[in-house]
Structures are given as C-alpha cells and as structure tokens.
Amino acid sequence: MQIDLIQEARRQAEICNACRYCEGYCSVFPALHRERAFADGDITQLANLCHNCRGCYYACQYTAPHEFDLNLPKALAEVRRDSWESFAWPQPVARKFHTHGGAIALMSVLGFAVLFLAIRAIGSAGGEGFYAALSHNAMVAIFLPALIFPLVSLAMSLRRYWQSVGGTVIRLRDIASALGDAAKMKDLAAGHGDGCNFEDEDRFTHARRYAHQAIMYGFLLCFAATSTGTILHYLFDMPAPYPLWSLPKLFGLPGGILLTVGCGWMAALKLRSDRTLGDAGAWGGDFGFIALLGFIGLSGLALYVLGGTAAMSMLLALHLGAVLSFFLLTPFTKMAHGFYRLAALIRNAQQK
Template sequence: MQAELINEARRQAEICNACRYCEGYCSVFPSMHAGRFFSDGDLTQLANLCHNCRGCYYACQYTAPHEFGLNLPAALAELRRESWEDLAWPRPLARRFHSHGGAIALALVAGLALIFLAIRALPSGGGQGFYAVLSHNAMLAIFLPAFVLPLVALAISLRRYWRVVGGGRLRLTQLRSALRMAAVMRDLAAGHGDGCNFEDDDRFTHARRHAHHAIMYGFLLCFGATCAGTVMHYLFAMPAPYPFWSLPKLLGVPGGVLLTLGSGLMVALKRRADRTLGDSRAWGGELGFILLIGFAGFSGLALYLFGTTAAMPLLLALHLGAVLSFFLLTPYTKMAHGFYRLTALVRDAQRQEEQQGAGA
C-alpha cells in the first residue's frame, strides 16, 4: 500500500511541478517546485506540509474528468496518514486508531471514567474539592506516566520523520520561522489570503482556520492552566481548588470555551466537506479525536460550573477520563499532525536557507 500511495503522489506531484499554476497557494508548492524529482522522503515532507485546504483542487484544470485525474489533496492526505502510521511508535496503535478511531475514543472515555469512579472507594487523604474524591498523589501517579510516555513516543516518531525527510542540524532561526507560520496558520489562508475551499466547492472561507486557531490556543490555555496550578501547588503551597480570579481559572475557563467551540465548528465543517478530497480511511479517527478533545473542554467547563454539587464526582470522572484518553492517544491521532506539521515547517525553513545559500 505504501508503494502505491508513494507512486501516485509522485505522479501527481510531477504533473503539478510541470504546470505550476498553484505556485503561491501554500508552502507545499514552493517546496515542490524547488526540484525536478521527488524521493520518497520529499513526498513525505510535502504530505506533512499540506493542510488539506483543497484550494489547489478547485483551481486545477487536470482534475477528473481529465485523463490526468489529479486529486492532490487526497493523494497527500492518504500519504500523510500512511507516514504517521509507519513512523509511529509502536506502529500497530496508530493503524488501529485510524481505522476504528471513534469507537476507541468512546471506549476509552467510558472505561477510564469507570476506573476513576472505582478509585473513589480509595481513601482520599482528606483533601478539599476534587481531592476529596481522588487524592493528589493518586492523580499524579496516574497522569504523570500518561503525560511522559506519549511524549517519548512522539519524540521517537519525529526523530524517524526527520531522518526520512533528510533534515539537517536544527538552527534557532528555522524554529522561529516555523513557529511564526504555525501561530497564524498562514497556509490555511492560502497564498491569496482569502482562506481555503474546505467547506463548499470554490467558496473561499476562513472558517477552518478559525476552528484550528480556537482548538490550538484553547489547548495551550488549558495546558498553561495546568502548569500554573502545578507551580502554585509545589512552589507556593497553594493546592486546589482555586477561585475564579486565579491564574489556573483565568487560563483554563477561556481555554475550555475555545476548545468546545473550535471542536464543534470543526465537526460541522468536516461533516459538510467532500470526503473524496481527503483520506476517507482516516475520517472516523479524525472525527473521534475532535469529539474527544471537544468533550475534554466541555466536561472541564461543566465541572467548573457544577463542581460544588452532587454531580461533581461523576463529572470529575468523565473529565479526567477524557483528558487521560487524550494524552494516551495523542501520538496516534490527528493531534500528532500538529507536531509533524511544525517539524515539516522547520524542514521547509531549512530548505529555503539551503536554497539561499546555494544562490549566494
């Protein structure tokens, strides 16, 4: 299957490279037009630069019914998913999630919620708020490995990717360039700045870009809230629960709102989008991940609103189950796309510097 996907992506890339009509659309095309021939690593790099905005498809004169039958967004989406599965560690988990993503996410949330409910039977140590249900030490023992192990898996996967795409020694300027691109998601605005065509044929829109922004910054705010709570707990002896005007709440509440709204918008967009222009095999896994991260944000908000009621233990179990599922599945879900995408942007910044050095 890998050889078929590579060969089809190479065929389409060679035609696109000869045409060059879409040269300014996104980062894919300047990188594609930098050479005449495409190694397997080159194609893997192009696939992970692509955001599947689909603007090139609707601008292309060689799509079906033309004999070339180009569908570059789908070809790169399939190759991108295949590259994640091949480079993931361990590989079987990635393949299983992409084929049964929604069911796995649902089962994990339900199963982990039951685990947390069962842990209620253990003594809490007399803590306040959430710690009256589950002690701080128990939370630490569960979530620390669930946070560290996925990071190790991602590090191994990204190291494999870096070797495949021929990445060289990393420089700070390259990382800064990649972070700037990722922060504004410039490629989702397309080269003309009108947005992409993900929603409806040739209609330009920034809706998908806004949804990505909401999810990304919502996650960062929630992560920042967790970090702030950790610092307050260990350095300043200020354990939870925290009032609204504390840093964990001021970061976490807006983060939960952004996660919930961004995920809801993304689900709506994916349901309206043409599946033939993406990777249909990964559709269930992608939708399952979006629902999972959206539920984590929503359940966190519900826990904040009803944390002093009798519903708190159940809400806490559901929220912690969703968060733990999210962390454990991160290396094998669409969340990995963010890490691969950033790495691909760093490699593209290297390519640009190499070109500038060769032309000097």
C-alpha cells in the same frame, strides 16, 4: 510505508511541477517547485506540509474526467496518514486508531472513568474541591506516567520522520519561522488571502483557519492553566481549588471555551466537506479525535459550573477519563499532526 501511495503522490507531484498554476497557494507548491525529482522523503515532507485546504483541487484543470485524474489533496492526505502510522511507536495502535478512532476514544473514556470511580470507592480521596473525590497523590501517580509515554513515543516518531525527510541540524531561526507560520495558520489563508474553500468549491472563507486557531490556542491556554496550577501547588504551597481571578482559572476558562467552540466548529466544517478530497480511511479517527478534545473542554467547563453539586464525582471521572485517554492516544491521533506539521515547517524553513 505503502509504496503505492508514495508512487501515486509522486506521479501527481510531477504533473503539478510541470504545470505550476498553483505556485502561490500554500507552502506545498514553492517546496514542490524547488525539486526536479521526488524521493520518498520529499513526498512525505510535502504531505506533512499540506493542510488539505483543497484550493489546488478546485483550481486544477487536470482533475477527473481529465486523463491525468489529479486529486493532490487526497493523495497527500493518504501519504500523510500513512507516514504517521509508519513512524509511530508502537505502530499497530496507530493503524487501529485511524480506522476505529471514534470507538476507541469512547471506550477509553468510559473505561478510565470507571477506573477513577473504582479508585474513589476504595478510599483514594481526601482534601478540598476535586481532591475530595480523588486524592492529589492518586492523580499524580496516574497522570505522570501517562504524560511521559506520549512524549517518549512522539520523540521516537519525529526522529524517524526527521531522518526520512533528510532533516539537518535545527537552527533557532528555522524554529522561529515555523512557529510564526503555525501561530498565524498562514497556509489556511491561502496565497490570495481569501481563505480556503474546504467546504465548498465557490465559497472561500477563513472558517477552518479560525477553528484551527481556536482549538490550538484553547489547548495552549488549558495547558498553561495546568502548568500554573502545578507551580502554585509545589512551589508556593497553594493547592487547589483556586479562586476565579487566579492564573489557573484565568487561563483555563477561556481555554475551555475556545477548545469546545473550536472543536464543535471544526466538526461542523468536516461534516459539510467532501470526503473524496481527503483520506476517507482516516475520517473516523479524525472525527473521534475532534470529539474527544471537544469533550475535554466541555466537561472541564461543566466541572467549573457544577463542581459544588452531587454530580461532581461523575463529571470528574468522565473528565479525567477523557484527559487520560487524550494523553495515551496523542501519538496515534490527529494530535500528532501538530507535531509533524511543525517539524515539516522547520524542514521547509531549512530548505528555503
């Protein structure tokens, strides 16, 4: 990890620890105030607890032009991104994505879409619905390894993170506490309950919290749709396509809508926010990830509407290209933040 980023975040954390004005703002400050000195692992833990709501910055009396020049959201954002890059496997891919995320996401989607169209052209099709464009066996052969890779990569990355922050044996109550905080997006409500002022110093809203929840629950519903479809296919010998009132559709349609709306909302909030209060070097990667995830939801909905038309093959290739890109890039994108954030909340529950 970059020592200069850790040292700067440590300097600011020590000043915050002496001041304590922001004690009730989010999980970061109670965790920060439990310490008297900050090891590198402590700073990494604080950085991954932070949701960059920026309330502490706007409330702080020691920001520029004060000589202390505090900008804790930015300092923690830079350490957070550096921690993901340092713990990621393989590491060079993570550093490239955070600086060239939009271009990498776009090229991967288009490249994989061309691959799917080529596979169809050489005859790997047969069946009803989407399987008429790409066979079930071809999809499984491509996506199964693509699902295993990010799981292995994330497991290795999180193991390194857990060791660096001094994590101990995980108890069920720690997991339950972390899942509860994550489900409610508790820290984005801020300590006063009025939400955060991510967009504007004087405007407190729950917009960013709700956008995060829309993305999270939309993604989980889409995952549930895929999972139930897999169960129906293999256990009950009921292959796709499925009717409107089937579980895959009942999960997938609201999931796709939430995912699309949430990503569009988050992109709008991010465009209105002040880049100097976050990690400017990762802005392109963050935005590229939001665009990729939003396109998955949007293209999935388009497939539902236009699945019976001549546009289906092209739409399916683009959708599958986006999904495959998402799986392979997950350990190196903002998606990894969800896993690190949950690990940080578990560690925080242990330390309480």
